[in-house]
Amino acid sequence: MSNDMSNTTSTNNPSDKNTIDCEEALKRLFEYIDHELHGRRHEEMEDHMSKCRSCYSRLEFEKRLQQHLKNATEQKAPQELQNKIKKLIHKL
Amino acid sequence: MREEQDIKQWFEHEVTGVLDDLYGAALRLAKNPADAEDLVGEAVARAFGNLHTLNDRQAFRGWIFRILSNCFITECRKRKTRAEMSLNGDDASDDGEFWLFDKLHQPFLLWWGNPEQEFLNSLLRDDLIKALDGLPENFRIVLVLAEVEGFNYQDIAGILEVPVGTVRSRLSRARSLLQKALWQHAKDRGITTEPTKDLNRQDTL
Structure with missing residues (x-):
């Protein structure tokens, strides 16, 4: 994943032990979005996102894209299928 | 009874x-x-x-x-x-990671709009469904379970009977392939062209 950091607020030079750089933040991005990061790894991401405009923009973009996909695929089971499944269960 | x-x-x-x-x-x-x-x-x-x-x-x-x-x-x-045939392997005919954000993002704030937001606004349900349906099965299934059904990585590993690391890598690949397909659909519909990252433009803020 590349990241164009020109003229943005970036944190590519971590100055303290609780800071991660953009490269590391991008590696963890989807796990962060998927709520798969915990403890220190999560806190480091929170900290980075609060300071880096470019990574934050990317985070927001990926979250919105995910939401679009979720909305597009939301599907209610047709009534006919609901009836079929009820009949099927009664026969089993 | x-x-x-x-x-x-x-x-x-x-x-x-x-x-x-x-x-x-x-x-x-x-x-x-x-x-x-x-x-x-x-x-x-x-x-x-x-x-x-x-x-x-x-x-x-x-x-x-x-x-x-x-x-x-x-x-x-x-x-x-x-x-x-692509149920177990992690191969897909693709030549590397592809992220829409890298294609769309401008390092400067633009007075005429926000390319990322405009791209998202232009996406039709059909674009998303076509892009998802076009993925090889092993990538489509993991993406459906994670993004559509909201299962966590551990659950998906259990459902598909694969290690969590495999879930993680397939998911990353699936997302990249999906974004590449979305970009292609958008180009086919004439929605987007490659933005020029001309740093000398006068109309940037």
Whole structure:
């Protein structure tokens, strides 16, 4: 994943032990979005996102894209299928 | 007899509770309503027949999705068409990671708009469905379970019977392939062209 950091607020030079750089933040991005990061790894991401405009923009973009996909695929089971499944269960 | 009736009632209640999700996932796996309905029917019948393997009733949702996934995989193997052969491998004819954000993002704030937001606004449901349906099965299934059905990595690993690391890598690849397909659909519809990152433009803020 590349990241164009020109003229943005970036944190590519971590100055303290609780800071991660953009490269590391991008590696963890989807796990962060998927709520798969915990403890220190999560806190480091929170900290980075609060300071880096470019990574934050990317985070927001990926979250919105995910939401679009979720909305597009939301599907209610047709009534006919609901009836079929009820009949099927009664026969089993 | 009474106990049998109670079990059936409980099973019907649980299936009804997840039916929309099961059908939604089946539709994205099978890619058409008739096959999706068959897939759900088969999964429900198989689930009832294997109810004794469900040790924790709280885990019903993950358990029945596992059965649905297995039914789909079995069906794909039966058909053995070229397109359905990519169930176990992690290969996909693609030449590296692709991220829409890298294509769209401008390092400067632009007075004329926000390319990322405009791209998202221009996406049609059809673009997303086509891009998702075009993914190889092993990537599509993991993306459906994670992004559409909201399962965590550990659950997906259990459903697909693969290590969590495999889930993580397939998911990353699936997202990249999806974004590449979306970009292509957008280009085909004439929505977007490669933005020029001309740092000397006068109309940037």
